[in-house]
Amino acid sequence: MSASGGVGGYLGLMVVMDETSADLFSRHAAELTRFATGLVGPSEAADVVADAMARVVASRVWERASNPRALMFRAVLFEARMFHRAHRRRFSREARVSQREAFEMPEIEPEVAAAVARLSPQQRAVVFLTYWDDLDARTVAVLCGVSEGTVRKQLGRARKKLREVLT
Amino acid sequence: MNDFDDRLRQLVRTIGEAAPPPPQVPDLPPPARRVSWRGPLIALAAFAMAIVVFGVARLLFSPGSETSGDTGLVTVRQQVVEITLVAELSCDQPVGAGTSTLRIETWADFGGGRFRQLATYSDGSVRDRIALGDLNYPTETYAKGQSGLVVPACGDDLLAGDPTSGPNVMFFNPPTESPNAPGYRQLGTIVPGEHADSTGRPALLYSQVIDGSGVAGDGTEFQIHQVTDWYVDEATGDVLEKTFEQTAAGRYEVLQTIVVTADEVTEIDPATLSTDSYQQEWSGDDGSRGLRIDAEPVQPSLRLGSSAIWPEPLEFAGSRVLARRFAEEVLGWHSAVITLDPEAGADAPTWVTLVDGQGYELEILVTPVGADGWGIFQIGDPTGLGVAPLGYASIAPEAVPAATQATIHVADSQGATKAWRADVAERPGIIVLPNFQASSVHTLLVTYQDADGYTVAASGGQFGP
Numbered sequence: 001m002s003a004s005g006g007v008g009g010y011l012g013l014m015v016v017m018d019e020t021s022a023d024l025f026s027r028h029a030a031e032l033t034r035f036a037t038g039l040v041g042p043s044e045a046a047d048v049v050a051d052a053m054a055r056v057v058a059s060r061v062w063e064r065a066s067n068p069r070a071l072m073f074r075a076v077l078f079e080a081r082m083f084h085r086a087h088r089r090r091f092s093r094e095a096r097v098s099q100r101e102a103f104e105m106p107e108i109e110p111e112v113a114a115a116v117a118r119l120s121p122q123q124r125a126v127v128f129l130t131y132w133d134d135l136d137a138r139t140v141a142v143l144c145g146v147s148e149g150t151v152r153k154q155l156g157r158a159r160k161k162l163r164e165v166l167t
Numbered sequence: 168m169n170d171f172d173d174r175l176r177q178l179v180r181t182i183g184e185a186a187p188p189p190p191q192v193p194d195l196p197p198p199a200r201r202v203s204w205r206g207p208l209i210a211l212a213a214f215a216m217a218i219v220v221f222g223v224a225r226l227l228f229s230p231g232s233e234t235s236g237d238t239g240l241v242t243v244r245q246q247v248v249e250i251t252l253v254a255e256l257s258c259d260q261p262v263g264a265g266t267s268t269l270r271i272e273t274w275a276d277f278g279g280g281r282f283r284q285l286a287t288y289s290d291g292s293v294r295d296r297i298a299l300g301d302l303n304y305p306t307e308t309y310a311k312g313q314s315g316l317v318v319p320a321c322g323d324d325l326l327a328g329d330p331t332s333g334p335n336v337m338f339f340n341p342p343t344e345s346p347n348a349p350g351y352r353q354l355g356t357i358v359p360g361e362h363a364d365s366t367g368r369p370a371l372l373y374s375q376v377i378d379g380s381g382v383a384g385d386g387t388e389f390q391i392h393q394v395t396d397w398y399v400d401e402a403t404g405d406v407l408e409k410t411f412e413q414t415a416a417g418r419y420e421v422l423q424t425i426v427v428t429a430d431e432v433t434e435i436d437p438a439t440l441s442t443d444s445y446q447q448e449w450s451g452d453d454g455s456r457g458l459r460i461d462a463e464p465v466q467p468s469l470r471l472g473s474s475a476i477w478p479e480p481l482e483f484a485g486s487r488v489l490a491r492r493f494a495e496e497v498l499g500w501h502s503a504v505i506t507l508d509p510e511a512g513a514d515a516p517t518w519v520t521l522v523d524g525q526g527y528e529l530e531i532l533v534t535p536v537g538a539d540g541w542g543i544f545q546i547g548d549p550t551g552l553g554v555a556p557l558g559y560a561s562i563a564p565e566a567v568p569a570a571t572q573a574t575i576h577v578a579d580s581q582g583a584t585k586a587w588r589a590d591v592a593e594r595p596g597i598i599v600l601p602n603f604q605a606s607s608v609h610t611l612l613v614t615y616q617d618a619d620g621y622t623v624a625a626s627g628g629q630f631g632p
Contacts, residue, residue, distance in 0.1 A: 029189030037186040038179065050190040074483060078535070081514040107181050116178075122513065131172075131179040145484045159175070166174040 038128030039080035052079035123158035240434035247429035254319035263319035288315030309445035351397035364408035370398035462587035471578035475542020546627035570615035
């Protein structure tokens with residue numbers, strides 16, 4: 001999978017998203033992109049969302065999804081994980097160091113950005129959904145496809161990591 | 168609400184407000200794109216099939232060794248592997264720090280079912296083992312000597328593996344690196360550019376990087392970085408060299424290198440594979456010597472998958488949820504303890520161990536399939552699928568002591584699930600599925616029940632198109 005190629009990387013046969021899927025995407029594109037920004041940073045967010053949508057709409061679960069919004073959020077989270085994995089691999093091979101990739105945002109102090117970079121994609125997801133939209137653990141669990149217990153556990157771990165740089 | 172929450176909220180707001188404009192409504196590829204995800208898994212299944220079909224065919228037709236009529240020599244595949252283990256340990260309770268080397272010479276007589284592994288350790292000790300039957304599923308093993316390898320560890324945590332431990336003879340490349348362990352085709356990603364192994368042989372480089380964390384005895388969490396590299400002969404697909412590097416800053420750094428220095432077909436004196444002067448280490452019964460058990464058709468109790476063994480459709484909630492569902496819905500293990508391979512990445516194929524309340528244990532391989540969700544691609548050891556007379560599918564059942572019957576579910580290439588039941592009590596043999604062609608088997612699941620109908624074991628895999 002291309003980590004940053006976006007849909008432009010897919011050559012050959014293409015079909016256009018059907019109207020229902022396109023409407024759904026348009027309705028949620030902004031919040032999905034914001035969510036992706038919380039996961040991978042602003043420079044890669046649009047590509048992650050585009051890749052996620054291409055992947056989820058092509059899947060067999062899409063047409064019978066009872067909660068397509070949640071499915072799209074999960075797809076973005078899944079794609080972000082793939083992005084992190086590919087990014088770490090490339091980074092490791094090229095630099096031969098074991099630190100995680102930076103979360104590059106000039107608006108954020110370097111030590112805070114470093115702390116965010118140390119969070120797992122799932123931890124970033126629960127932090128973002130909890131603090132951006134004030135969602136409760138149950139709703140976050142539905143959007144991330146995990147249990148409420150996992151949301152609370154990951155949120156607790158993330159808060160612990162971030163507390164050191166935010167207090 | 169406190170200052171920390173306020174600052175965290177502000178941080179999230181800063182990040183969210185930096186979001187770029189949403190992408191345009193994307194075009195999407197046709198469903199065929201999913202094939203690119205399933206490809207490696209199909210390769211895994213095909214690999215497993217190659218092994219088990221080989222094994223069953225050998226049992227059914229029992230070919231002899233290839234010998235030269237003039238000389239009486241046996242044709243074998245001979246392999247030499249050099250292993251280096253370097254461990255820098257700064258943890259509490261370090262074990263096995265320093266450098267160890269190990270040389271393994273293997274002679275494999277696939278036709279005659281004899282395999283010898285001679286391991287020479289850096290301390291001068293020698294371990295010599297001969298396996299009979301199948302390389303992966305030997306029916307007998309013989310050995311002499313002792314292993315001289317000290318596996319590096321921090322306390323009870325082993326940091327590398329001993330390739331000479333366990334009942335199997337190590338033969339490094341397909342058909343038998345290990346039937347249960349996905350290799351570079353499944354786990355690695357090819358690294359662009361020109362590469363060579365440590366001996367200078369041109370090679371394709373596949374790499375897998377895993378970043379995870381561990382917890383020390385005092386509860387401290389620490390980061391673990393693992394890199395596995397495979398240097399692969401482009402022409403043959405054989406692994407020339409494999410390295411495994413595991414690092415935890417301030418605790419340990421371990422590098423294991425396995426280099427195949429010789430791999431050729433040659434002829435040897437049959438005495439090289441004689442078990443005379445060896446101690447029998449293990450003797451098992453492959454349970455299939457010439458006895459045919461015709462399975463009875465029954466109503467299927469579950470539906471097998473099309474892209475995975477199970478479920479259909481795939482599970483979106485993740486590997487743990489999928490494993491729980493499998494334990495409860497397929498095995499009937501309602502209080503199973505589920506343990507995920509801690510080394511597996513969150514989005515990577517993961518071996519999951521299920522242990523029920525009575526101590527029965529089963530490993531399953533759960534794997535993400537793009538955005539479709541998670542599926543199970545291997546259950547237990549690879550199932551022995553073979554071909555009986557008239558082309559009927561046959562299965563070499565596992566020797567499960569408590570089992571009195573086996574229930575076989577098969578999904579054919581059209582996606583339909585059929586089921587059979589076979590009595591395996593006191594009657595080890597080959598299970599035959601009457602009127603069902605082996606070539607029609609797409610997905611196979613065999614569960615074993617005790618006299619109370621409780622499932623005590625299972626195996627399954629994917630085979631044909």
